[in-house]
Structures are given as structure tokens and as C-alpha cells.
Amino acid sequence: MLWASATGLKLIQLLPIHDTTATHSWRDSYPYAAISVHALHPLYLDVNGLSQSTAATKLLASMEPMRQELNQLEAVDYEAVLKCKWQIVKAIFPNEKKAVFTSASYQRFFQANKHWLEPYGCFSVLRDKYGTADFTTWSETKYQPELPERLMQLDAEALLIQYYVQYHLHQQLKSAVSFAHDHHCVLKGDIAIGVFKNSVDVWQNQDLFNVGAQAGAPPDDFTVSGQNWGFPTYNWPQMKATQYQWWKSRLRHMEQYFDATRIDHILGFFRIWSIPVSAVEGILGYFQPAIPIYEEDLKQIGVHFPVNRLYEPYIHIKELKKIFSDSFQQIADEFLEMGEEGYFQFKEPYNNQRKLDNYFKKLAPTTYHKWLRQALMDMHASVVLIKDPNSDNGYHFRFNMQHTASFKSLHLSLQHALNELYHDYFFNRQNQLWKKEALEKLPVLKNATQMLICGEDLGFTPNSVPEVMHDLGLLGLYVQRMPKMMGEMAEDLSKVPYLSVVSPSTHDTSSLRGWWLSLSHSQQQLYYRQVLHQHGESPTGHDLPGWLNQLIIRHHLQSPAMWSIFLMQDLLNMEDSLHIAEVDKEQINHPENPDQYWRYRMPVSIEQLLELKDFNKNLKEMVESADR
Template identity: 35%
Template sequence: MDITFSIKYRAEWGQKLCITGSIVELGNWDEGEQALQLTANGDDRWEGTVSIDGRRKDFVYYYFVKNERGEVYRREWKRMHHMLITEPVKTLFMDDRWIDRPANAPFYSSSFYDVLFKHEREHYPEVKRTKGGEKMRFQIYAPTVPQNMRLYLSGNTPKLGEWDPQKALEMNYLGKGEWTFTTEIDRLSMNKEIKFKFFISDENKKNIRWETCENRTFKLKPTGKYDITSLIGLHFEENNYSPHFSGVVIPLFSLRSENDFGIGDFGSLRKAIDWASEAKLHVFQMLPINDTTFTRDIQDSYPYNNISVNAINPIYVDIQALPPLKHPEQQQKFEQRAKGLRNLDRIDYKEVYKLKEEYLRLHFKEQSASVIKKRPYINFCMENTEWLIPYQAYCVLRDTHQGTPPSEWPLFTEYDQNTVTKWLELEENKDAALFYSYTQFLLFTQLRAVSEYAAEKSILLKGDIPIGVSPKGMDVWVHPELFNENQQAGAPPDDFSAEGQNWGFPTYNWEEGERNNFKWWKERFRFMSNYFQAFRVDHILGFFRIWEIPTIHRSGLLGHFNPALPYSIEEIEQYGFHFREDMLTIPLIHREDLTSLFGEYVKALIWEGFVIPVPESSFYTLNQFGQKYYEEIDPAHIPGGEKSINALKQLCTEVLFLPDPYKYKKLHPRVALEKSLLFNRLGAENRQAWRKLDLDFFFNRNNELWKQTALKRLIPMHRSTDMLVCAEDLGMIPPSVPEVLKELQVFSLELERMPKTFTLSGYNDTETFPYYSVCTTSTHDMAPLRLWWEELDKKDQDAYMRRLADVSEDLSEDYPHADKTFHRIIYHNLQSPSMLVILPLSDWMSIDRRLHIQSPAEEQINHPENPHQAWDYRMPISIEKLISEYSDFTKEIVRLLERTNRD
């Protein structure tokens, strides 16, 4: 079968246009010598012919451009050209169009083609070619066709209906937002060019949405030598189509159901989907569900401290969906223990995990022998070997060396695939390893089933990708080259945390990740896409730059941005800042500040060498600069005990510059130095110079670097997934962040009470939220709506309500339970232009006074300032009761969504 590819593309001098694709004849994705190079035929037309094995009926490909040096200069967008052959042909002519990122790229995601605008894939009939006719195939991406609508083709020929919508051709759905139709054009009657256009409509053609472009045109080649002429690479053109949707967000662990085992699980999730469907919500968002198991204690409740980016936490298994244990008395004992945990107000993480693990091990003994022989389990293991085998080994070794990180495992401090594989094959390890792959198979199967169940109800599942991984986890053990293990990720100080934040995760070695084309990240997205259609990128700023804190320290004040353009000594002096070079990077305290910091223990600390004078100066410094050094000192062995240890740790932060760990003699200004003791001892000229270099460094100098860094990382990763990408971009953000998100059409996160730039009112104007954004009223890291309102004084409450003066209360007489304040706030947010309004369940519940069951403070899930936070929040009533006893609450949500066109 001979296929001629033809495309119009204006190239620069020396450039070459090429094709690579999913079959060997098109290079098997190779962009080198195996790719098909096209020939320029004049008038910016490029063509090339290739013979393809006639058995190849379904393949995809894309065009790319090489410069005069043979380097790839440009590629098409990720939505590729698709060839599906359903009939015998010898020659095809592909009239292609270059595919760039369309203006409505988010609609080209699995959120829409698998859920919100889902259509069943169709098999279209073969069209016979008559003697005087030419077979033409029209193929177009049209991802915005709602489920109750169809796509039609109309044009200026009799076969195309002569512009009569009632005679238009109904397109066949190929999947992933792509439609096709093959028809015959009478060549003898075609002395003029073919004109055509597409429209979306219901079956009766009464509600028609035409393309907004000019009529499309095409001229058949005069020779008639091709069996089929295909018009490929078309996109449905429209300007202002902007549907709106709403959803709910709650951690999976926080769900409560009548028969759970003391924590929200995949069974609870299925019931929550039923409630969301009744409320006409279309998005169900969760926090990370990755395995965090290391201590089997409350520390493991932190959902962002994952030991594997692919494995699911076993605590979320739906026990009720498994076959009952063979001994009824055992089953009854488990049910009784579960009842006690289920009735608690909060999650007892340690006991819940213990209960579920015990049950799973008994279930494994009874059921695994038959399951592991069947095709679904075998396929799961084969498709996930790359992470599943290391995960098995990690879990078995973790259990063997309890509480000990991989860096201290005898014989396994470094991961070696061959060694690990042989070790797992030892008879004494087989069952232990098999238990973990079997458990992951159960979890995968259950979550996949819930995801499909949700999609049937037009509800998409939105996951959460943590920015970090556990330093003691599998990924750092298996891929140490991808991480900077001597650095910790965190955040600089802000209004909520004067010290900044230290999350304890190793930072990424992005340069190494880029060398293998971000394979680790892409595999992570691939696996998530098995059950999620959208995801939140936790702390997307980390793709621009991350706040790194050396592992010798604890405080976020001692961090630096990576990447960054640190200062040289000469640059610092050019700002007018002059200080002894040997004192720029050591902790300093002026002798007159010693007593205020150390009190009565000053002399003893100096005598014992903890605090030492800096020669020829009025300053003192420390014998050891690392904060963690002082944490390891026995308080009984230091004058002043714990109080002095805390003061010494504070003195570690009294430093002017931090040395860059990657560039010799380059320095980062310490953040928020103006709030330090040291700043007041600099002298007026140095203080003024510092303000200049500080402002330039944190707000100007690095912006372009961070923009280009983000594009380099996000474009290939965004290209690799069809999930809808949503950013968590709250906090101190550089100007490049909204620029990049807008360019890539990644959804931003918008919160009225947390503006990203300065506003006189202290609030965001919800009317200015971008369409491609998620609007919410709170996040798990802050006070929920009721607590936020409670913490405002009367003056601020009145000022806020004046902002809502034009928002009608929109209360229904049939709903007497409404809390007018929160009802109005929710209604106000639902009116925002954001495509998605996704509110925490507790904030949805705030509109009903009967559902104010917990105190406002009890509804806050996480306090970021608390490093020992227990993630144990549970909703106050079961989902079943929410459905059966508060149906009028659910109906009120439906009414609000109908009023704001979000139904």
C-alpha cells in the first residue's frame, strides 16, 4: 500500500520537513535517519511517498522540522495525525495540515473525551467507488461535541448536502475527540473547488453550532490515481464556546460510610460518586493516594510523603468488595473491630492500617493462588514490571529492617536490579513479595472500577501529584541519580510562616531527568491515567524553581532557589554593599545582641566554644553552622539546655548570604534578612544597598530563567499525557508563572481571599478569574470557609459583605435550612468565569445550618506550620446519611448550579 503525504508548510532556508510515527515504515518514533524526509515541491508544499505493509490498519504520526544542522527545530502539538484503514486500498493521498496547540487545548483531554463529552467509538461502513467518482475522507478533531449532540459535515456538492443542514452527513466517531466520514465525490461534475464546513447539532438539527471559520476549500488532483484522498489534521473552529462545570474535593481518607473500616476507601468513593451525581457535580478531586507506608503509624498519614509515586496505599482497599473470609468467626471479629474504628470522630491511622493489613494477609492466603494464574493479574504485572519489582523488594526489605531507611540496609544500600531480582526469587522471599504485588493489583482493580463507574455518571476523577517523594522511599532508592539527596524542598517565608517551610523531600536533579527525556515523570503520568482524567500539580512553582534547604539545616530561612543566578562578590559590591568577604556566609551576631538571644548563658556558651568571636570585628559566630547539629545535642550537656539549643539554631539563620551548592563562589542573599538581628547592625548604606540587591534578586533577576526552565520541563511532560493539567500556583509567584500557564493552557488555581498580586481590598475579583482555571473557596492547607469567617472581626466581615452587595441571596422558600452568609458566598463563587468551580465538601456543607455538625476549627485538614500534623480528618456524617437524610441540601446544590449554568 502506497501512501503519499502532502502538507503545506512555509519553511526557512535550510530546514527540512519530516514525519515519524508509530510504525516501522515511519521510523517507530525515531527523529533521525529512520524518519521519512519530505521533498519541497514548490508553493510551500512538501510531499513524500512510502510503501506500508497493508496489514497496518491503525497508526499515528506527526510532522517535525529540522534545521540546517540536522537538529529538531520544531514539532507538532501532541494531538497527532491518525490513519485508520477499514477497507482494501492500494494508494492513499493524505492532504495534511500542520497541527499546533489549539486555542481550546484543554478540551483535547481525557476529561472530555472519556467523561464529560464521551461518545462511543463507531465502525463506519465501507464506501464503494464508482467509475466516475473519487472517494474522499474528511477527518477532524472536534472535542467539544456534548454527549447529546453529533458532528455533521455540509458542503457545496450533492453528496455533501448542498449546504442544507437537514441533508448534512453525520460524522463517525473515532475516539479521543476525532471524527471521520468517507464519501464519494462525482469527479465529472467537479469543475469547481469543494467547499465544506462542519457543525454540531442535535439529531433534529434545530440547535446548530456552526464552525466560526470561513468555508473550507479543497481541489481534487486531476489524475484520479488515488483510491482515497484524505483531508487530515482538521480542527473544529470555534471562538467562544465555554461550558462550565463544578465539583467537590475531599481527601479519600476523610470520606465516611456506614460499613467502612474506619477510613474512607474505594468503597466509600463509589458511594460519594453517587452523591456527586445526584448533586450534578462533574468533578471529584482527591488528595494523593500513593503508598506512604514506612512506620505503619500516624506519621504515614501524611499523603504527600509517598514511598512510591505509582503504588497505591493499601489502607484504601475496599474490604467489603473482597470475598468474606472462609471462617465466619474471623470475619465477624474483623467487622467488630471495624465498627469501633468507624465510630470514632477522627481516623486512628495506626489501628486502621493494622486491621486492614491483617485482613489482607488472610485474604491473600485464601484467594491469591487462583487470582495470580488469571490473565488480569498477569497483564497487570507485565505492564508495570518496571516499578512493581522494585516496590516488592522495597516493601519486603522495609519490613525486614523496620524503621531503617534504605541507606542502612545491609547488602542493599544501593539498588541493583540483578541482585534484587535474584533475591526476590529466593524461596523465603517469594510469598512476601507476592503479597505486595497482589495487593497492588487489588487496589488498581478497585480504583479502575470506581473510575469507570464515575465516568458512566459523567464524573471525572481528579488526582493530585505531590511535588516531592519520601527521602526514605523506593524512588530515591531505585533512582538516586534523579534526586539531590543533600537538599530538601520547601518554601520561603510568607505571611503564614515566618520561618518558611521545610517539607523534608529531596529536590529533583532535573538535568539528569532531562537526559532521559523525563522518563520517570512520563511513566508516572501514564500510570495515573489508568484511573484519573485530571490532576492537580502540587506546588507547580517547583517546575520553575524550587526552594532548596541544605540537609544540615531545618529552617526555610536558610534556603535558596534552584535554579537561580546567584551573585558574584563583584556584583554584590556593585550594588554598594561592602562587607568582609570571610564574613559573608557565616552566622553573625553583634556582641550587643548576645544577651538578648542567649540571656544569662552567654558567657558559658562562649567559654565552652559554642559561640566564638570573629577576629577583628564586633561580631560572634558559631563553632558549627548546621542547625541539625544542635538538635542532636543532649540538652543536659549544654548551658541553658533546650533554650540555648533553640537560640543556637536561630543564630544559624543570622547570615548574609548562602553559598550556591552548584557554582563556586556564587552567593544567594538570605531571604527576609530585614527581619533579622543582623540587618540592623549593617549600617545605613549597607542596609540601603541590601534592599536593592534583595529586590532585584527575588523579583527581577531570575524571572526569564525560571520561565525558560518551566517551559523546558513542562512542555515534554504536558505533551506526554492526555489528562487535564491543573496547577496549584498559590503563594509568592514570579510573573513568569501566569505567562507559562497561559501559554500551555494549564489551569490556574484561583481563590478570592488569596490574591497573587497586591490588591487594595486584600481580595481577588472573582469576575477576573481566567476561564481556564479552577475556582475554589479554600484548600486543605488553610482555614475552611466557616473558620475563615469566624476568624474575621466584625469590621472585616462587613467589608467583605459589601463586596457582595450586587450578589442576590437567591434563596429558595423550599429550603429553610440555608445559612445566608455561606449560601451567598458559594453562589458568588459559582458565578465566576472559571471553567471549574471545585469546592471542599465542608464548604458545600456550610450552606446548610444542619450540617454545621463539627466546629469550624475541626474542619481544617492541615496546618502547614505544624510539622507533626496528623492527617486524620473525617466528614461528620456518612455519605449514606447525606444522601438519604439531607436530600434537600443536595437539591439546593443542583438549583445553584442550574442558576449559574454549571449543571
């Protein structure tokens, strides 16, 4: 906050800060897979604020070499930091618990948050007892109101230490909020569209979630197989029947800490990309809700053969020879069984992506096994249609079905007819349904909070999204390199609406440096002249010079958008001396990698940043000259 104040910045945006501890490993570093939408992450606990006793002071002094060692690392060691903090908490807790639990402040906190704190505490205790967050394997497969009392009798310490940590996290964050406001800075949070399938929220409210489906996103330029986030989708009819109380509670809880919030993937309130649990890749998903294609629709365009030809994997001997060459027979003998007229189908142990994935997990991760796994996964995805599990004769088009061997082998006239039906299905058929869905949910959520709501509306966007968001006063997101108008090189930031946020990068993209280096020289030149309106040749070389990085930042600051928000990486890269050697390490998340380790760390500390007087003065001048 002190640095924000020194540079004239008026908003600090954070990634989700809720507890994600499911495995006690680096895999929990993914902040969008919360085990609770209320509990804060123990990773952010300031252990120095737990106690001022002599014993605590000595303990922290003994841990100082470890703290310095961890802080000197180039990237965050998630596991070591969390382990270290829990070690300190467990050492301090026995001597401090009585004073905390008898305080009026704690009593107020407990009563106000009991509805989520007790289930969270129980979940954490049972997760550690059973060695897994998968509650379907526990004896206590569903939360029961009497469980906190029972666990208090069995292991009070294990339960109470969870309450203790959450109380301190709450107090510390509230203190930080007050400090920010005192320095004329607002805080913006981030609400993930989903929750982890093995979470307190699903355990406690199983009727609100569809655990037989996985949420994700369709393919795009960055993830050709789509994204599978692994979250259960929402049971919206049941949410509506309960007057959206779960969502209202979630927003009101966030409101304690944040003045504004980003709603991750706000398109999910219009429709969500739903992937069957039998699939691994997002490519085999479809939007829900959606009006299916029926067999009658298919007959009208000339599908006079059994429809299973379009929804079962297309595996012909010609394709096998093309993919596997001389080893096709060996592959076929192991994974496939012969059908009629040169066609094959998967054997039962491999007849969906999930089974196939489980098989390869047992094998050594060699280059060959990785290639073979992906080739077989692609064969599973070689379909034109996906069956609707809720309709006897309803189907959904596989996204980008035109690229499949299944589609390409059809007669050209049928390809043309399917393409027309495909376009109608995605761009016309669903519009009113998706608009209706959003208008049922989003006004209720907006009216439940005083926070300014900003929606992350990137991706495959229904036509009704801009209209609905404008009418409800919700801010949209504009990332210059990801123009909303197809065919454009970059978003024209001078024309974005006031109710919007502009940003050159996000946590899911490369930094400005990374993006610039991914462009060809001709693309760099085009951007330099047509978007930044500069004359002459664009800079050449193996980096984005700081002055040009600064020019792009200034370009964003001058847009009419209400907020112009930047990754710290992009701000720091205005100074050449702050560039890190490996530009790829500036990217926080690679969406195409389901095993991403979220561990980015700034090349300088905040304390060091405060000492960069010229840098800070320059940034402040940029903000002020843009009248922000």
C-alpha cells in the same frame, strides 16, 4: 459518586493516593511523601472485595465490631485502620493467592506494571526486614534487577503479598472510575511535586535526584520560617538526558485512573526552593536554578569587608543580651565561642541547624527547651546571604533578609544598596531563566498525557508563570482569600480566566468558617460589602452562619472559571447543624507544622449525607443556577 450525582457535582478531586508507608506510624498519614509514585496506598483497600469464601466472610464478621468502632471515631485512627486491614489481608491471602496469581487478569496487570511493581515489592520487604525505609542503611543500597528473584527464593510470601494488594487496589480503583463515569462524574488526581527521600523511586533512580538538598517553600504569611518538605530535589539535567521518562511514566500511570490532575506546586518546574541538608528551616533555602550574586556585585554596592560577615550567623553580645537577658553568659558558654570585638560563633557540635536540632531531640520537650531551640535556630538564620555550594564566590539572598539582626546592624546606605540588589535578584534577574526552565519541561509533560492539567500556582510566583500557563493551556488556581495581586483583600472572581480553578479553601488552609473567625469585625464587614456586595452590617458572633457560607459558595460557582472546586468542609458548613464544635479540626493540614497528623473526618458519612434531601436539593439548585 452517588452523592455527587444527586447534587449535580461533576468532578471529585482527591488528595494523593499513593503509598506513604515508611514508618508504619501516624507520621505516614502525610499523603505528599509517597514511597512510590505508582503504588496505591493499602489504606484504601476494600477488604470486603478480597474474597467471597466462607472463611473470609467469618473473618470479616469477627472484625465487624472493630470496623464499627473505628468508623465512629471523630477523627481517623490511621495506624489502627491500616493495622486492621493488613491483619485481614494476611489472613485471607494464603487461601486466595493461587486463584489470583493464575488468573489472566493478574497476569496482564503484572506484565503491564512489572517495571515499578517489582522494585516496590522489594522495597517493602526490605523496609520491614531492616525496620527502616532508609535504604542507605541496608545491604541493598541500590535496586538491582536480579533482586526480585533473590527475594522470591528467600521469602516469596512477603514479596507476593505486596503484588496481591496492589493488584486488588488497581482493580478496585478502576471499578470506581467506571462507576464515576457511568454517573457523569470525572475524577481529578493530585501529583505531589516531590517524593519521599527514602522511597522506591530514589532507591531505584538515584541519579535523578539531588539527595544533598531538600525541597520546600520560602516564608509566607502562614509560615514565617518557610517550609521544609524534606524531599530531595530533582536532577533536571539528568531528567532531560533521559527524555523525562520517569515523569512520563508517572503521568501515564495516573492516567489509568484520572481524567484531570492537579500538579502540586507547579512553580517547581520553573524553580524549586532548595534547602541544604544542614538546615532544618526553609528560611535557609534559595531558589534553584538561579543566577547567583557574586562578590563583584557586592563590591560595586559598597561591601568592602570580608563577605563572611554577611553569610555567617550574626551573633553579637548585644544580641545575646537582648534575647537571653541575664542568662546570656550561660547560653554562650554552652553553645558559642568568643570571636573578636564582641562577636561569637557556634561551637562545632552546634554549628548548623541540623546538629542543633539533633541535640534538642535528645532533651525533654519542655517549654524552655522548645523556646531555647527556636532562639538558637533563629540565630543560625540571622544572615543576609547564603553561599552557593556550586560556586566558589556565588551567593543567594536569604529571603526576608531585611528582618535579620545581621542586616539591621549594617550602615543605612549599605542597607539601601542591598535592598535594591535584593529586589533585582528576586524580581528581575531570574525571570528569563525560570521561564526557559518551565518551557523545557512542562510541554513534554503535557504532551505525555491526555489528562487535563491544573497547576497549583500559589505562593511567591515568578512573573512568567501566568504567561507560560496560559500559552500551554494549563489551568491555574485562584483561592479568593489569597489574591495574586499584592495589596488586594480578595481575588475578584468575576475576572479570573476561563482556564482556571477557583476555590475558597485548600487542604493547607482553614475552612471558610475558620478563615471568617480569624478576621476582625472590620475585615468581615469589608469582605461582606465590597466582595459579596451585601448591604448593612455583616453577621456578628462566634461562627460563620450557614446562609453566609452558602452565599460565598454561590459566589464561587458564578465565576467564569472552568472549575469551581470546594472542600467537603465548606460544602457541609452551608448547613448550621453540620458545623463541628472545634473549627480548627476542619483544617486538614497546618503547613507550619512538620509533624501534622492528617486525620480529618467528615461529621457525617456519605450514606447519611445521601439522606439529607433538602441539603442535596439546595446544592443541586445552586450548581444548576450557575450553569455548571
